[in-house]
Amino acid sequence: MIFLNQFDKNNFPRWIIILSDFFISLFSLGLAYLIRFDLKADKSLIKEEWNILSKSIFIYFGVKLLIFFLFKIHRGLIRHTSTEDIRRIFFANLVSSALFLIFGFIRNSYFDGFYLFPISVLIMEFFVSFFILLSFRFSIKFIYTEKNKEKNIEKENILIYGSGVSGLITKRTIEKDPRISYNVIGFIDDNMRLKGSRLEGVTIYHSSQLQKLINDFKSDTYLITKLIVAIQKPNEENRKKIVEICFENNIDVQQIPNTKSWINGEFSTKQISKIKIEDLLGRNPIRLNTEKIKQELEDKIVLLTGAAGSIGSGLIREIATYNPKLLILLDQAESPLYDLEQELKTNFSELKYEIVIGDIRVKERMERLFEVYNPSYVFHAAAYKHVPLMEDNPSEAINTNVRGTMNLIDLSVKFKVSKFVMISTDKAVNPTNVMGASKRIAEMYAQKISCSNLNSSNTKIITTRFGNVLGSNGSVIPLFKKQIEQGGPITLTDEKITRFFMTIPEACQLVLEAANMGNGGEIFVFDMGESVKIIDLAKKMILLSGLELGKDIEIKITGLRPGEKLYEELLSDEENTIPTHHPQILIAKMRESASDISEKINDLISLFRTQDNHKIVSKMKEIVPEYISNNSEFSILD
Numbered sequence: 001m002i003f004l005n006q007f008d009k010n011n012f013p014r015w016i017i018i019l020s021d022f023f024i025s026l027f028s029l030g031l032a033y034l035i036r037f038d039l040k041a042d043k044s045l046i047k048e049e050w051n052i053l054s055k056s057i058f059i060y061f062g063v064k065l066l067i068f069f070l071f072k073i074h075r076g077l078i079r080h081t082s083t084e085d086i087r088r089i090f091f092a093n094l095v096s097s098a099l100f101l102i103f104g105f106i107r108n109s110y111f112d113g114f115y116l117f118p119i120s121v122l123i124m125e126f127f128v129s130f131f132i133l134l135s136f137r138f139s140i141k142f143i144y145t146e147k148n149k150e151k152n153i154e155k156e157n158i159l160i161y162g163s164g165v166s167g168l169i170t171k172r173t174i175e176k177d178p179r180i181s182y183n184v185i186g187f188i189d190d191n192m193r194l195k196g197s198r199l200e201g202v203t204i205y206h207s208s209q210l211q212k213l214i215n216d217f218k219s220d221t222y223l224i225t226k227l228i229v230a231i232q233k234p235n236e237e238n239r240k241k242i243v244e245i246c247f248e249n250n251i252d253v254q255q256i257p258n259t260k261s262w263i264n265g266e267f268s269t270k271q272i273s274k275i276k277i278e279d280l281l282g283r284n285p286i287r288l289n290t291e292k293i294k295q296e297l298e299d300k301i302v303l304l305t306g307a308a309g310s311i312g313s314g315l316i317r318e319i320a321t322y323n324p325k326l327l328i329l330l331d332q333a334e335s336p337l338y339d340l341e342q343e344l345k346t347n348f349s350e351l352k353y354e355i356v357i358g359d360i361r362v363k364e365r366m367e368r369l370f371e372v373y374n375p376s377y378v379f380h381a382a383a384y385k386h387v388p389l390m391e392d393n394p395s396e397a398i399n400t401n402v403r404g405t406m407n408l409i410d411l412s413v414k415f416k417v418s419k420f421v422m423i424s425t426d427k428a429v430n431p432t433n434v435m436g437a438s439k440r441i442a443e444m445y446a447q448k449i450s451c452s453n454l455n456s457s458n459t460k461i462i463t464t465r466f467g468n469v470l471g472s473n474g475s476v477i478p479l480f481k482k483q484i485e486q487g488g489p490i491t492l493t494d495e496k497i498t499r500f501f502m503t504i505p506e507a508c509q510l511v512l513e514a515a516n517m518g519n520g521g522e523i524f525v526f527d528m529g530e531s532v533k534i535i536d537l538a539k540k541m542i543l544l545s546g547l548e549l550g551k552d553i554e555i556k557i558t559g560l561r562p563g564e565k566l567y568e569e570l571l572s573d574e575e576n577t578i579p580t581h582h583p584q585i586l587i588a589k590m591r592e593s594a595s596d597i598s599e600k601i602n603d604l605i606s607l608f609r610t611q612d613n614h615k616i617v618s619k620m621k622e623i624v625p626e627y628i629s630n631n632s633e634f635s636i637l638d
Contacts, residue, residue, distance in 0.1 A: 024136060025064050028129035032121045060100070067096040089133050097126045155183040157217065157224045161242055162231035163187035163194055163204045170230040170256055171200065185224065186213065190238050207242055214249050229255035229275060243280055247543050255279070277477060277541050278470045278503060287582075288509055293516050296377075296419075297322040303375035304329055305360055305408065306382030308336035310469060311423055314508040315379055316340070320348045327353040328373050330360070331382065360404035363411075370415045378412050379511070380405060381423045383439070390435035391562040391632060394616045395608050401438035402445070403605050409449050409461060416457040421515045422446055424523070426467040426500060426568045432630035433563025437620045441601060443523060444623070448597050450521040460520035464511050465588070467500030467528045467568055480538055484545050488553035490538045493560050497535075498567050500528035514585055525577060527584040531567070562632040597623070 070092075100122055158174075160167050167187055174182050187204040189195075195206040205213055217224050227246050229239065246253045253275045297319060304319070306312040307329035316327060331337050334357060341355055354373070358365045360382050383401050384390055390397040405422065412420040424443055427436030443463050450461035468475055476499070483490045502510075507526070514524035538555055547553050560566070577586040604619045617634045621627050629635040 020136065021064075021133065024132045025060075025129055028132060029060065029121070029125050031128055032124035035124055063096050063099050067092050067099070086134060089137075090130060093126050093130045093133075097122050155181045156226055157185050158182045158226040158228060159186050159188050159210075159213075159224060160184060161188045161207075161227055161229045161239075162234070163189040163191075163197075163199050164231065166232050166256060167230040168199060170228060171202065182226070185217070188227070188242065190235060207238060210242060210245050211249075214245070214251070224249075224251055226252045226254060228272060229253065232258065240280055243275065247540065252546070253544075274544055274546075277537065277544060280540065288513050289516060289582075293512050294322045296516050297324050297512075299323065299325045300376040300418075301326045301373055302328065302377045302379065303369070303373065304379045304381065305331070306380070306423075307331045308333045308340050309381060310475075310504055311507060311511075312379075312381040313340055313343075314504040315381065315511060316344070317348075318505070318508045318512055319379075320344075320351045325352065326373070327351065328356055328369070328375060329353055330356045330358055330369070332357060332359045360407055361399050363407045366407050366411055370411045374415060376418045377515075378408060378417050378420045379423070379515070380408055380421065383423070385425070385435060387427070387433045387435050387563050388561045390438070391433055391634075394434045394438075394613045394620070395611055397434050397438040398604060398616060398620075399608055401435070402441050402601065403608075405442040406445055406601070406605075409446060412461070413449065413457050413459045417459050419460045419462060419515060419518065420446075421511065421518070422461070422463045423511065424463050424465040426465060426528075427565075428465065429568075431624060431627045432565050433632065434617060434620070434634075435563070437617075437624050437627040440624050440627070441604070441620065444597055445601055447521055447523070458520075460518055462515055462518035462520065463523040464514045464526070465523055466502055466507055466510070466526040468502070469507050470501050470503050476534060476537070477541070480541050484541060484547070484553065489556040490542070490553065491556050491558050492535055492538060493558055493564060494566060495535050495557060496533075496566055497560075497564075498531040498533050500531050500568055502526065502528055510582075510585060513582055517580060517582070517585070523588040524580075525586045525588045527586070560631045563630060565630060 101119070160170055162170075167189075171184050171187075174180065174184060184202055187199055187202060188207050188210055189204050190207050192206055194204045195209075197204045214224055227242070229242075231239075243253050245251075254272050255275045257271050257273065302319060302324045304312055304315055304327065307316060308331040312329075312331070316329065319327065329337065329340065337355055337357060344351055344353060356369060358369060360366060360380075382404065384393075384397055409420060411417075422442065424439050425436065427433065428440035428443055429436075431437040431440050443465075446461045446463050450459075470477060480490055510524075510526045514522075514526075518524065535555065539549060542549050542553055549555065576589050578589060579586060600619075600623050604616065604623060607616045607619055610616075614634070614637065617629075618637050621637055628638050
């Protein structure tokens with residue numbers, strides 16, 4: 001009754017634990033003696049041993065009491081017995097047995113001529129006591145867990161994806177949490193050699209068996225309702241397949257966080273979260289030549305424009321790991337720069353940086369910046385990038401994306417910058433809008449200066465080109481998330497529209513790798529993988545939100561926006577590529593720019609004063625002949 005009452009109170013008093021440990025120790029000692037005498041010792045032998053034991057028993061209790069208190073084995077909560085408690089009990093028993101042995105030798109040598117306890121008894125007592133103490137604690141832990149889970153009769157059948165350390169920790173954490181009622185029916189693993197094995201009584205299935213496993217449980221009275229991804233560094237392709245199967249069978253997919261996010265190194269079921277759409281579009285980790293990148297950036301002064309943007313801030317996080325001498329963070333957005341500074345203070349406290357508010361279109365301000373800091377590397381991520389907005393404001397697209405870039409390239413040459421790296425876009429390929437055309441013109445100027453006599457300082461001017469970045473400011477995923485939170489509808493311009501996607505860290509890492517291998521004049525194209533249908537992306541996001549398309553939320557087709565493409569490209573028809581040592585980076589072979597390209601671009605910039613959109617766009621089409629407007633008022637100029 002006492003034990004049951006204490007379960008209801010969720011705690012054992014300390015005196016019960018101490019008393020239990022003493023009884024277990026006494027029982028272990030008695031059992032050790034019985035084993036020593038083969039359970040059938042004669043009376044004379046028992047009397048002889050009792051004469052010794054009666055003098056030693058008080059020392060036994062005194063030493064046990066002292067050691068148990070020193071190691072605080074009574075302090076742990078029995079219902080949460082852990083490996084730390086096992087360690088304490090083991091060493092407490094080991095130290096007490098060692099002390100008995102030492103005292104016995106001393107007593108035998110200097111006093112009555114007999115040991116406290118026979119050595120064989122001490123050895124047996126150590127193992128028996130250790131085993132029973134642990135059994136007692138784990139029995140109480142098991143009873144407590146089951147007693148609390150009895151309140152939830154119906155248990156959810158779940159699978160854990162990953163049978164490694166994280167998977168095992170996830171299973172144990174789930175089983176000991178009384179607030180949830182999950183029944184772990186199996187592990188899913190990509191390792192074929194583990195197929196059919198058992199982990200703590202739970203079968204490990206190969207990932208290829210997932211659909212069959214789901215079907216088998218459909219015929220039972222209860223279904224598999226949840227899959228928890230518990231692999232810290234999963235194979236992205238395998239994870240996508242697993243999640244797709246779960247989606248098709250209406251199985252909720254969740255994941256555990258990175259071990260760095262565990263609270264005090266321990267995982268809690270409260271940290272299990274819905275899998276994110278970004279996790280389903282990412283790819284396997286990129287292999288970088290980190291040593292060469294470190295040689296390039298370590299102890300160097302690096303200027304980064306557009307520092308507060310998605311790519312800019314992502315580059316900062318990557319570059320910070322290579323110990324630059326100084327990072328100059330340039331942007332005209334005051335509040336985002338402030339937020340970035342707070343993040344750097346928290347996460348990169350040893351990073352040396354300067355926050356500079358400035359506009360790349362103001363050459364005088366930029367020239368002063370180069371004079372003061374004299375950077376060795378410039379990463380140019382500042383740009384206007386929203387297609388519909390630039391379609392309505394061509395003069396601003398030219399002023400920032402073209403003129404601003406020209407200012408930075410010219411100053412990089414003048415101040416002998418080692419490398420200038422420009423961030424471009426797939427929309428510069430066969431552009432159908434003002435934004436893409438403005439970036440293509442900036443690319444053309446970068447190539448022209450890189451290869452011309454004007455580049456007397458031999459500044460290596462490099463361009464990187466990639467598609468949409470997951471989670472970047474203004475991208476489709478944050479928009480869809482907001483629309484889902486508001487109850488819909490999700491707005492989609494066309495059912496057929498597709499896009500390439502890349503995560504921010506992946507894009508930034510490839511930029512650094514391309515910068516490292518660039519010799520000047522190249523346009524590096526990143527392997528974006530397979531294009532994604534945006535409507536499929538929307539449907540997956542609805543499922544991940546626990547909603548049902550057509551019942552809880554709708555998808556509304558609005559029609560293509562001005563200048564928008566159905567399909568993005570990374571290379572134009574007139575280009576081909578050269579492979580590099582990195583499988584995800586190619587070099588685009590471009591046709592040569594016209595000899596008077598600089599003059600034409602200057603003429604274009606001079607049209608800014610007119611604010612005549614049609615004149616500006618007409619000049620852009622002259623500079624970029626492949627620029628054909630799509631669904632735009634400027635189509636009449638083609």
